[in-house]
Amino acid sequence: MFKLNQNYLKLPGSYLFSTVGRKQREYEAAHPDKKVIRLSIGDVTQPLAPAILEAMHKAVDEMGHAETFRGYAPDLGYEFLRNAIAKSDYQDRGADISPDEIFVSDGAKCDSGNIQEIFSLDVKIAVCDPVYPVYVDSNVMAGRTGVYDTKTETWSNVIYMPCTAENGFAPEIPRETPDVIYLCFPNNPTGSAITKDRLQEWVDYAGKVGALIIYDAAYEAYISQEDVPHTIYECPGARECAIELKSFSKNAGFTGVRLGYTVVPKDLKCQGTPLHSLWARRHGTKYNGAPYIVQRAGEAVYSQEGKEQLRAQVAYYMKNARVILESLKGAGYTVSGGVNAPYIWLKTPDKMTSWEFFDCLLEKANVVGTPGSGFGPSGEGYFRLTAFGSYENTVEALERIKNM
Amino acid sequence: MFKLNQNYLKLPGSYLFSTVGRKQREYEAAHPDKKVIRLSIGDVTQPLAPAILEAMHKAVDEMGHAETFRGYAPDLGYEFLRNAIAKSDYQDRGADISPDEIFVSDGAKCDSGNIQEIFSLDVKIAVCDPVYPVYVDSNVMAGRTGVYDTKTETWSNVIYMPCTAENGFAPEIPRETPDVIYLCFPNNPTGSAITKDRLQEWVDYAGKVGALIIYDAAYEAYISQEDVPHTIYECPGARECAIELKSFSKNAGFTGVRLGYTVVPKDLKCQGTPLHSLWARRHGTKYNGAPYIVQRAGEAVYSQEGKEQLRAQVAYYMKNARVILESLKGAGYTVSGGVNAPYIWLKTPDKMTSWEFFDCLLEKANVVGTPGSGFGPSGEGYFRLTAFGSYENTVEALERIKNM
Numbered sequence: 149m150f151k152l153n154q155n156y157l158k159l160p161g162s163y164l165f166s167t168v169g170r171k172q173r174e175y176e177a178a179h180p181d182k183k184v185i186r187l188s189i190g191d192v193t194q195p196l197a198p199a200i201l202e203a204m205h206k207a208v209d210e211m212g213h214a215e216t217f218r219g220y221a222p223d224l225g226y227e228f229l230r231n232a233i234a235k236s237d238y239q240d241r242g243a244d245i246s247p248d249e250i251f252v253s254d255g256a257k258c259d260s261g262n263i264q265e266i267f268s269l270d271v272k273i274a275v276c277d278p279v280y281p282v283y284v285d286s287n288v289m290a291g292r293t294g295v296y297d298t299k300t301e302t303w304s305n306v307i308y309m310p311c312t313a314e315n316g317f318a319p320e321i322p323r324e325t326p327d328v329i330y331l332c333f334p335n336n337p338t339g340s341a342i343t344k345d346r347l348q349e350w351v352d353y354a355g356k357v358g359a360l361i362i363y364d365a366a367y368e369a370y371i372s373q374e375d376v377p378h379t380i381y382e383c384p385g386a387r388e389c390a391i392e393l394k395s396f397s398k399n400a401g402f403t404g405v406r407l408g409y410t411v412v413p414k415d416l417k418c419q420g421t422p423l424h425s426l427w428a429r430r431h432g433t434k435y436n437g438a439p440y441i442v443q444r445a446g447e448a449v450y451s452q453e454g455k456e457q458l459r460a461q462v463a464y465y466m467k468n469a470r471v472i473l474e475s476l477k478g479a480g481y482t483v484s485g486g487v488n489a490p491y492i493w494l495k496t497p498d499k500m501t502s503w504e505f506f507d508c509l510l511e512k513a514n515v516v517g518t519p520g521s522g523f524g525p526s527g528e529g530y531f532r533l534t535a536f537g538s539y540e541n542t543v544e545a546l547e548r549i550k551n552m
Numbered sequence: 553m554f555k556l557n558q559n560y561l562k563l564p565g566s567y568l569f570s571t572v573g574r575k576q577r578e579y580e581a582a583h584p585d586k587k588v589i590r591l592s593i594g595d596v597t598q599p600l601a602p603a604i605l606e607a608m609h610k611a612v613d614e615m616g617h618a619e620t621f622r623g624y625a626p627d628l629g630y631e632f633l634r635n636a637i638a639k640s641d642y643q644d645r646g647a648d649i650s651p652d653e654i655f656v657s658d659g660a661k662c663d664s665g666n667i668q669e670i671f672s673l674d675v676k677i678a679v680c681d682p683v684y685p686v687y688v689d690s691n692v693m694a695g696r697t698g699v700y701d702t703k704t705e706t707w708s709n710v711i712y713m714p715c716t717a718e719n720g721f722a723p724e725i726p727r728e729t730p731d732v733i734y735l736c737f738p739n740n741p742t743g744s745a746i747t748k749d750r751l752q753e754w755v756d757y758a759g760k761v762g763a764l765i766i767y768d769a770a771y772e773a774y775i776s777q778e779d780v781p782h783t784i785y786e787c788p789g790a791r792e793c794a795i796e797l798k799s800f801s802k803n804a805g806f807t808g809v810r811l812g813y814t815v816v817p818k819d820l821k822c823q824g825t826p827l828h829s830l831w832a833r834r835h836g837t838k839y840n841g842a843p844y845i846v847q848r849a850g851e852a853v854y855s856q857e858g859k860e861q862l863r864a865q866v867a868y869y870m871k872n873a874r875v876i877l878e879s880l881k882g883a884g885y886t887v888s889g890g891v892n893a894p895y896i897w898l899k900t901p902d903k904m905t906s907w908e909f910f911d912c913l914l915e916k917a918n919v920v921g922t923p924g925s926g927f928g929p930s931g932e933g934y935f936r937l938t939a940f941g942s943y944e945n946t947v948e949a950l951e952r953i954k955n956m
Contacts, residue, residue, distance in 0.1 A: 149762035150731035151672035152822045156830045166627065166836055191623035196615045204612045204845070211808070212605045214942065219595035219807040223570065254658055254810075254840070261838030265693065268555035285837045289669065327554040358553035403623040404615070404844040406658075418556045426560045432570055433689045434665030436658070439846060440808040441608070538618065 155291040160298070164281050164522035165189050171506070172516050179514075185545040187472075187533045188516040190336065190490070192401040194464060194538075196445075197457035200400065203448035207441040221437030223428065225252025225409070229443045232450035233409060237394065243381035249413050249424065251431055252446070254438050256366050256395035256408040261286040262434075263362055263391065263410065266426040267328060274307035274326035276319045278337055278520055278527030280364070283330040301525045310526040311338055317484060317493070318342065321349070325357050331380075332364035334371060337523045337532040338493040339485015344377040351380065354389040360416075360423075361390040366408075369399030369462050371488045387413040391423070398490065398536075400449045400458055407438055407446045465490050468542040469535035475546035476533075490535040493520070505531050513548035559695045564702070568685050568926035569593050575910070576920050583918075589949040591876075591937045592920040594740065594894070596805040598868060598942075600849075601861035604804065607852035611845040625841030627832065629656025629813070633847045636854035637813060641798065647785035653817050653828065655835055656850070658842050660770050660799035660812040665690040666838075667766060667795065667814065670830040671732060678711035678730035680723045682741055682924055682931030684768070687734040705929045714930040715742055721888060721897070722746065725753070729761050735784075736768035738775060741927045741936040742897040743889015748781040755784065758793040764820075765794040770812075773803030773866050775892045791817040795827070802894065802940075804853045804862055811842055811850045869894050872946040873939035879950035880937075894939040897924070909935050917952035 161167065168188050176184055196204075210216035224230065230247035238245035253259050261282050264273075269292055275283050284306060287293050294305030302308055307326045309319035317340035319331070331350060333342040354361050363380040371378060380386045392411040396402035412424045438446075448454045469486040476483045482495040496505040502519030509515050509531075520530030537545065565571065572592050580588055600608075614620035628634065634651035642649035657663050665686050668677075673696060679687050688710060691697050698709030706712060711730045713723035721744035723735070735754065737746040758765050767784040775782060784790045796815040800806035816828045842850075852858045873890040880887045886899040900909040906923030913919050913935075924934030941949065 150675050150764040150822060152825060152827070152830060153670050153672055156670060156833055157825065159833065189624065193618065193621065193623065195618050195621045198616070201612055201616045204615075205609060208605055208608045208612065211600045211608075212602070214597065214599050217597065217599045217805075217808075219597065220593065221808060257840040258838060266557050266560060268557055271554050282837060289834070289837070360554040401621075404621075404625060404841075406840065406843045418554060421556060421561065423556070426556060429560055429563065430693070433686060433693070434662060436661040436810065437808075439810045439843060441845065442843060 153289070155289050158296055159285060159288055160296060164518070167522075168506075168516065168518055171510065175510055182514045184510070184514045184516060185537065185541045186516045187537055187542070187545055188518045190398065190534050190536060191403050192398065192536045194401055194461050196401055196405070197454060197461060199448045199451055199454040199457055200445050203444045204441055207444035211440065218440040221440060221443065223432045223437070224248065224250065225438065226440070226443045229446050232447050236450045238379060238381060241378055241382060243379050244387065245381055245411055245413065249411055251410045251412065251427060252438055252443060253408050253410060253435065254406040255397065256364065256393045257282060259393050259408055259410045260362070260364060262430065263393070264290055264292070264328075265430060266423060271327035272305060272307060274309055274322055274329045275524075276311050276330070276332065276335070277308040277525060278311065278523030278530070279330065280332060280336050281523065308524065308526070311335070311340070312526050313482070313484075313495070316340070318346065321353055326359055329354060329359055329361045330364070331361055332366070334367040334376070334489035335491075336367065336489075337491055337518065337520065337527065339489035339491035341371065341373065341376045341488035343375045344382060345375075347377055347380060348383045351383040351385045351389060355385050359389070361386075363390050363392045365392055366395040367398055367489050368394070369458070370466065370490050372466070373488055376488050381411070381413070387415040389416065391416065396446055396449060399462065401461060402445070405442055405445060407442050464539065465535045468537060468539055471539075471542050471546055472533050472535060475550060479550045486535070492533045492535070494531050494533065496529050496531055499529070502528055502531055509549070512552045513545065515545045515548060557693065559693050562700055563689060563692055564700060568922070571926075572920065572922055575914065579914055586918045588914070588918045588920060589941065589945045590920045591941055591946070591949055592922045594802065594938050594940060595807050596802065596940045598805055598865050600805055600809070601858060601865060603852045603855055603858040603861055604849045607848045608845055611848035615845065622844040625844060625847065627836045627841070628652065628654065629842065630844070630847045633850050636851050640854045642783060642785060645782055645786060647783050648791065649785055649815055649817065653815055655814045655816065655831060656842055656847060657812050657814060657839070658810040659801065660768065660797045661686060663797050663812055663814045664766070664768060666834065667797070668694055668696070668732075669834060670827060675731035676709060676711060678713055678726055678733045679928075680715050680734070680736065680739070681712040681929060682715065682927030682934070683734065684736060684740050685927065712928065712930070715739070715744070716930050717886070717888075717899070720744070722750065725757055730763055733758060733763055733765045734768070735765055736770070738771040738780070738893035740771065740893075741895055741922065741924065741931065743891075743893035743895035744897075745775065745777065745780045745892035747779045748786060749779075751781055751784060752787045755787040755789045755793060759789050763793070765790075767794050767796045769796055770799040771802055771893050772798070773862070774870065774894050776870070777892055780892050785815070785817070791819040793820065795820065800850055800853060803866065805865060806849070809846055809849060811846050868943065869939045872941060872943055875943075875946050875950055876937050876939060879954060883954045890939070896937045896939070898935050898937065900933050900935050903933070906932055906935055913953070916956045917949065919949045919952060
């Protein structure tokens with residue numbers, strides 16, 4: 149008689165964004181006359197940049213001729229893409245990462261969910277609180293997280309690092325020593341960033357205690373301040389203690405195109421075993437490469453035209469971020485984020501819970517945001533809005549919120 | 553101190569196709585004057601069909617306008633694709649599968665590697681021998697397979713079902729009762745098929761002993777004989793005991809496009825828990841959908857033009873299969889497969905091992921095939937050739953083999 153993975157049954161409720169989506173659909177079904185504006189999930193709305201479209205059309209044409217047709221991609225991804233990534237995202241910034249340390253994938257969500265597989269089932273993870281749900285949920289599914297306490301909404305075997313107004317939404321080195329530390333900067337959901345000096349402290353700490361850092365840099369393109377690092381490999385020592393995850397979703401509008409990559413430096417070892425070979429084995433066994441057309445689209449992100457067009461796209465969204473930040477401040481809300489990230493994190497008014505504010509916003513302003521509590525217990529009483537809407541919708545949504 | 557998943561370190565050698573590829577590259581580097589023909593990996597070579605190219609160009613254009621731009625796809629896949637799959641692949645064949653039982657993915661390799669995650673770590677798996685390596689390797693990584701015996705090249709906790717000339721390359725019901733049974737028909741690597749009556753015996757057996765069947769139907773489009781089922785759901789009872797995996801790689805030439813799907817019927821339960829909800833949770837947590845452009849390409853596979861063009865493409869490859877079959881028979885080889893599958897399975901001559909024949913074929917005929925032993929111990933002494941080359945290359949390769 150076959151049996152199921154009981155860890156799946158421990159997961160409370162359903163995935164945050166599914167619940168948000170369901171609530172929105174239910175409201176729309178009940179109120180077909182209302183125009184609901186979505187400032188919730190981090191889904192982009194601007195069309196793909198012309199350089200990317202051109203690259204994709206060209207690649208589609210190539211797939212139509214036997215001479216230029218491409219079947220299975222190389223395990224790690226096409227060299228043309230890995231070379232472009234290594235140069236623009238690392239070497240040009242003085243970070244020593246080579247193309248064969250880059251694993252191209254279909255997105256950072258998959259990578260951040262799958263990366264835990266290469267670790268022992270008894271490693272103890274530390275996460276920021278609030279946090280992108282995938283880090284914890286994928287470890288729950290693997291059976292690493294212990295028992296769930298419905299009162300505190302925490303797992304007994306996870307180290308939570310609270311990020312609240314009190315510490316400026318920056319995690320502190322935990323008292324208990326973790327084995328694997330998930331860090332995401334610029335942060336989802338709080339929109340906070342980390343300075344290079346502060347990140348160096350984490351790298352030094354990990355090196356000292358033998359911990360591994362999984363550094364999620366999905367929002368790197370939104371960094372506007374000088375002292376904020378674009379990659380963890382700007383910090384000496386990171387090659388020996390850190391894996392970095394990157395996404396094309398937010399810097400290039402690829403949420404529906406699907407492309408990302410993971411960096412596993414060859415210096416990163418555990419008792420002599422390089423993690424690179426484990427991740428390569430996973431890639432080779434359970435994955436079959438991102439589509440050729442999509443990898444060509446990724447290459448175009450690094451072309452001169454692509455870079456210029458995407459700078460303008462990021463600027464468009466960051467203009468939205470400023471509208472949200474300033475409007476909310478003007479309306480008396482306590483807000484943070486939105487400077488190095490497309491996320492604005494606000495304190496719910498009148499001591500409302502996060503979900504109470506979600507319902508209130510949906511009903512009174514027909515605006516969908518994301519409840520902070522969905523990202524972890526320290527997110528309770530907070531709420532996330534994203535800058536990924538159209539400018540017109542963002543302005544209208546904020547008008548409605550101000551008049552609530 | 554973080555620790556690694558020690559199960560990864562138990563995996564012997566590297567992934568079969570990586571080794572084959574490396575040997576080919578090394579030979580080519582040493583003999584730049586030789587034209588090597590690849591009849592090894594199941595990678596297609598014919599260009600994408602016009603209906604698919606047209607759908608992709610159109611979808612790329614849509615991504616270039618804000619009004620038609622698409623971000624994150626729905627968790628299970630777009631309805632337009634799931635509806636087309638449910639109708640053409642199931643309902644038109646009298647198999648009762650609804651669109652919301654279909655999970656669109658980026659390919660059957662990922663799905664066949666990931667599906668084991670929803671089962672308990674102590675389920676015992678049964679596999680055909682020889683077999684597509686991903687089934688066993690993904691269970692090794694999870695820690696289910698026990699100890700590897702380097703002499704017999706088997707795992708202590710896996711039930712092997714030999715498929716050899718003696719039983720017509722059809723597995724027999726194993727003496728020990730398994731929990732999860734992997735079946736692949738038409739079979740990779742042997743190219744053998746199963747009749748509906750024989751498959752019904754497996755469904756009845758699984759129902760009786762409470763086992764689950766993972767049915768890999770990746771090569772379904774190559775079926776030419778009437779009594780061979782196109783889906784396991786043609787068999788009564790399969791909705792209660794079987795998950796089916798499907799790929800677009802071989803029926804539509806999508807190896808570099810990446811699209812597949814998994815069917816989890818809602819009647820499939822384990823002690824009352826529907827497996828559908830577990831797989832949905834995995835999909836929602838660790839996956840983010842196939843690209844919109846690729847899902848539109850998938851939809852075109854089911855259009856009238858798409859179906860006609862792809863029938864011609866499959867016929868093209870099956871003409872190659874006949875060339876291989878007949879040439880090898882003419883040259884005195886013992887061969888099977890190639891009638892309902894694009895794979896030809898041959899007995900190595902002169903008692904050569906599979907890898908000896910690989911080296912011999914590469915050196916003497918400059919043809920790359922796949923050693924049968926790479927698929928499992930009962931594959932030793934066999935060799936796989938695939939029909940996915942161009943017609944010209946296939947004819948030339950077989951001429952060279954005949955003259956060896």
